[in-house]
Amino acid sequence: MSKSLVRLLAASIAFxxxxxxxxxxxxxxxxxxxxxxxxxxxxxxxxxEGAADKAAGKRLYDIHCASCHGRNAQGxxxxxxxxxxxxxxxxxxxxxxxxxxxxxxxxxxxAGNLPEPERWxxxxxxxxxxxxxTASSGAGxxxxxxxxxxxxxxxxxxxxxxxFRFEEPGKVRKITVNDLPQPYATPSAENxxxxxxxPADAWPKAPGGFKVEQYATGLENPRLMRTAPNGDVFFAxxxxxxxxLFRGLTSxxxxxxxxxxxxxxxxxxxxxFYPPGPTPQWVYVTEPRAVLRFAYQNGDLRASGAPQHIAxxxxxxxxxxxxxxxxxxxxKMFVAVGSASNSDDPDTTRQEKNRADILxxxxxxxxxxxxxxxxxxxxxxxxxxxxxxxxWCSVNERDTLGDDLVPDYITHVEEGGFYGxxxxxxxxxxxxxxxxxxxxxxxxxIIPDVLLQPHNASLEFTFxxxxxxxxxxxGDIFASExxxxxxxxxxxxxxxxxxxxxxxxxxxxxxxxxxxFVLDDGRVWGRPVGMTMAPDGSLLVSDDGxxxxxxxxxxxx
Ligand code: HEC
Numbered sequence: 001m002s003k004s005l006v007r008l009l010a011a012s013i014a015f016x017x018x019x020x021x022x023x024x025x026x027x028x029x030x031x032x033x034x035x036x037x038x039x040x041x042x043x044x045x046x047x048x049e050g051a052a053d054k055a056a057g058k059r060l061y062d063i064h065c066a067s068c069h070g071r072n073a074q075g076x077x078x079x080x081x082x083x084x085x086x087x088x089x090x091x092x093x094x095x096x097x098x099x100x101x102x103x104x105x106x107x108x109x110x111a112g113n114l115p116e117p118e119r120w121x122x123x124x125x126x127x128x129x130x131x132x133x134t135a136s137s138g139a140g141x142x143x144x145x146x147x148x149x150x151x152x153x154x155x156x157x158x159x160x161x162x163x164f165r166f167e168e169p170g171k172v173r174k175i176t177v178n179d180l181p182q183p184y185a186t187p188s189a190e191n192x193x194x195x196x197x198x199p200a201d202a203w204p205k206a207p208g209g210f211k212v213e214q215y216a217t218g219l220e221n222p223r224l225m226r227t228a229p230n231g232d233v234f235f236a237x238x239x240x241x242x243x244x245l246f247r248g249l250t251s252x253x254x255x256x257x258x259x260x261x262x263x264x265x266x267x268x269x270x271x272x273f274y275p276p277g278p279t280p281q282w283v284y285v286t287e288p289r290a291v292l293r294f295a296y297q298n299g300d301l302r303a304s305g306a307p308q309h310i311a312x313x314x315x316x317x318x319x320x321x322x323x324x325x326x327x328x329x330x331x332k333m334f335v336a337v338g339s340a341s342n343s344d345d346p347d348t349t350r351q352e353k354n355r356a357d358i359l360x361x362x363x364x365x366x367x368x369x370x371x372x373x374x375x376x377x378x379x380x381x382x383x384x385x386x387x388x389x390x391x392w393c394s395v396n397e398r399d400t401l402g403d404d405l406v407p408d409y410i411t412h413v414e415e416g417g418f419y420g421x422x423x424x425x426x427x428x429x430x431x432x433x434x435x436x437x438x439x440x441x442x443x444x445x446i447i448p449d450v451l452l453q454p455h456n457a458s459l460e461f462t463f464x465x466x467x468x469x470x471x472x473x474x475g476d477i478f479a480s481e482x483x484x485x486x487x488x489x490x491x492x493x494x495x496x497x498x499x500x501x502x503x504x505x506x507x508x509x510x511x512x513x514x515x516x517f518v519l520d521d522g523r524v525w526g527r528p529v530g531m532t533m534a535p536d537g538s539l540l541v542s543d544d545g546x547x548x549x550x551x552x553x554x555x556x557x
Contacts, residue, residue: 034094035103044093046120057125060118064111067351068317071342072190072400073129074485077267077288077320078107081485083129083190095123129190152522154489161404162453163489164518169207171512175451181404183432188400192485193493193524198546202525204495205516206552209470212514213253215540215551216246222542222549224323224381224460225530226271229278230298234261234271235530235542235549236285238321241265243285245301246549249536253551259301262294269379270324270335274363277330284333286322289313291335291365311365313337314354319396321379323460326363328389333361336393338377343398343422343433356421358382358393358413372413374445376421380459380482381531385412387463387475387504394458394479395448397425399486401432408458410479410498410506411448420445449506455484456492460530463500466537469554475500478513478539480528493517495528495541495552514552517545 033039062071068079075081087095096119102110111119157163160175204212221239228234233246233255242263248256262268262285270286273296282293285307292307313322319338326333339356346352358378360371371391378393385392390412397406398421406425423431423438424445430437452458461479476499483493495514498506517526530542530549538553 034090035098037094037097041094041097042091044091044096046092046096046123056118057121057123057128060114060122061125064114065122068107070318072188072486073126074190074192074399076318077316081192082126083192083485087126087129092120092123092127095126096120099123152489152520157489158404161491163487163491164493164515164522165489165520167491167494167512167515169205169210169512169515172509173453173511174507174509175407175453176508177427177447177451180407180426180429181402183401183405185404186402186488189403189486189488191488191490193483193490193518193527193545195527195545196519196523196525198525199519202519203516204514204526204541204550204552206514209554209556210514210552211555213551213553215253215549216255216258217546217548219244219542219547219549221544222547223321223529223544224269224271225532225540225542225549226273227532227534228273228283228298229280231535232299233532233534233540234283236268236271238267238269241268243268243271243283247301249534257301261301262303262307265292266290267320269321272324272326274326274333275330276326276328284310284324286313286324286335288316288320288322291322291324291333291361309365310363311335311361311368313359315340315351317351318355319377319379321377321459323379323382325382325384325391327391328384330363333363333365334371334382334391335359335361336375336378336380336382338379338396339421342400343376343431345422345434345437347437358391371415372417372419374419374421374424374441375413380457380529381461381479383461383463383477385463385504386465387500388412392461392477394461395419396457397454398422398431399455403487403489404454407448407451407454408456408481409448409452410450410458410461410477410510411446412505414446417446418444419448426451450498450508450510452481452496452510453484453491455487457482457484458492459528460532461498462531462533462539464533464539466533468537472499473497475502475504477506478531480531480541482527482529482544483517483524490518490522490524493524493527495531495539514541514550517543 073082099111102108220237223236223238225235243261246255266287268285272284273280274282283296284293291310294303294307318340336358340351357373358371377396381394394410423434427447428442459480481492484491497511497513526543527545538551541550
């Protein structure tokens with residue numbers, strides 16, 4: 001028997017004794033405890049302290065946890081992130097207790113079948129995720145880099161890249177393929193926002209000639225918004241499982257009426273009206289795993305009955321938002337289904353089948369096929385360009401390759417087009433985690449129309465067709481940028497404008513339009529998600545950080 005095995009056995013026995021004699025019963029669980037862990041859990045000590053091997057912890061994490069919590073523990077959908085200091089105040093013993101128990105009724109399995117030493121290794125790994133990184137992790141292991149608070153003393157970004165400190169309404173930007181750095185030029189950051197309540201003096205900032213008012217607040221997780229042909233504004237409160245709507249505008253700029261159109265849904269996001277035109281018969285709604293539709297007549301405030309199930313969507317893990325559009329002739333239905341992972345290979349990962357695609361169906365749900373592929377996640381926003389009739393999408397590209405890779409993008413979508421994920425990105429750049437794969441696709445990768453700041457998390461967008469904004473804005477794209485987690489200094493957290501100069505085509509330029517959701521010290525109070533036009537030609541932006549809907553309106557200068 002090796003010396004280390006003896007040590008391990010001795011430690012296990014010591015541990016078994018500790019746990020046996022802990023007085024669980026006499027200590028009351030308090031609210032402040034992590035997932036109602038008993039107080040005694042805090043006293044559990046890692047018997048292998050110092051000996052725990054972080055690399056081993058990471059391997060175990062990758063095998064047993066990453067499929068749900070993400071390779072960078074960034075979380076997704078219902079699964080919480082384990083980075084950004086969320087576990088910082090949690091005692092190692094509480095974590096050990098929690099992963100041993102799991103919370104199976106909420107989808108968190110027990111890890112009790114892992115040997116204790118391995119559970120402690122995972123705990124050490126998780127605790128280390130919350131700490132600021134000392135040595136640069138560089139190319140060796142980009143997934144280990146952590147910078148948990150915004151580095152406000154960081155040097156300014158290298159243009160054309162930027163960050164929240166330099167976002168400014170009206171500022172024009174353009175990123176081209178030649179601007180991209182090498183992969184791992186900087187470590188992979190873990191810097192998601194800690195959302196704070198909006199301070200009384202914080203308000204979104206618009207360029208000259210526009211102002212921002214609060215249309216509604218107190219909403220639960222407002223996400224995608226879509227305006228019905230009669231002017232009612234439908235929106236998803238995804239976490240609450242509801243589709244709600246607003247109607248009208250009071251003299252002080254609030255909705256005249258609000259109603260719950262449908263509830264009891266499973267994380268609804270996409271909403272659309274069918275057939276296209278002034279008198280739809282159906283409201284389509286997407287859940288992560290399904291397309292549903294409700295019978296509808298203009299003016300309905302409430303669904304008249306239960307939804308019809310139209311189509312199953314592939315798997316539900318990972319990216320969960322599924323925006324939906326119809327071709328202008330009403331013959332086809334498009335649904336964007338994002339990847340299950342950051343960049344796992346669909347050739348060898350069953351869960352990635354028919355993911356990272358825009359799928360096409362008949363509007364009755366039949367005849368599914370892949371319309372365009374290699375699109376990591378366009379689930380946040382699809383739109384039809386009213387000038388050209390083309391399908392456009394807003395895409396979240398991959399993480400972990402460094403601060404300034406890979407640009408998110410907004411682009412028109414070519415039928416049968418390949419956009420790179422996961423083997424390539426933005427043209428013929430091979431993803432360093434997939435060396436040598438799919439050389440035959442190298443020259444097929446379409447370069448998107450508008451490259452955005454990497455990690456911006458570009459979500460819903462709309463083509464402006466109102467008559468309130470000045471004429472030069474006609475047909476321009478307005479998009480919500482939810483904001484980064486994988487960037488050492490945040491970017492996004494803004495509304496952008498993509499000028500199309502009345503041509504229906506983009507030149508690659510975009511402009512910061514509404515900013516101010518991040519305080520100077522890097523704390524975040526708002527995150528734009530949805531984007532639609534109100535009947536009076538103002539723009540409505542939903543914000544799931546402050547639970548509000550903002551209204552952007554033109555004012556005379
Ligand atoms: C099948 C998916 C799945 C797997 C696998 C999984 N988890 Fe979870 N985990 C969840 C879900 C869902 C929750 C949220 C549960 C809740 O709402 O309380 C969660 C919650 C947690 C939390 C609490 C986070 C917080 O801020 O409250 C921790 C810690 C955690 N998981 C660690 C792990 C570890 C470590 C592993 C691997 C040993 C793991 N999980 C494997 C789905 C999973």
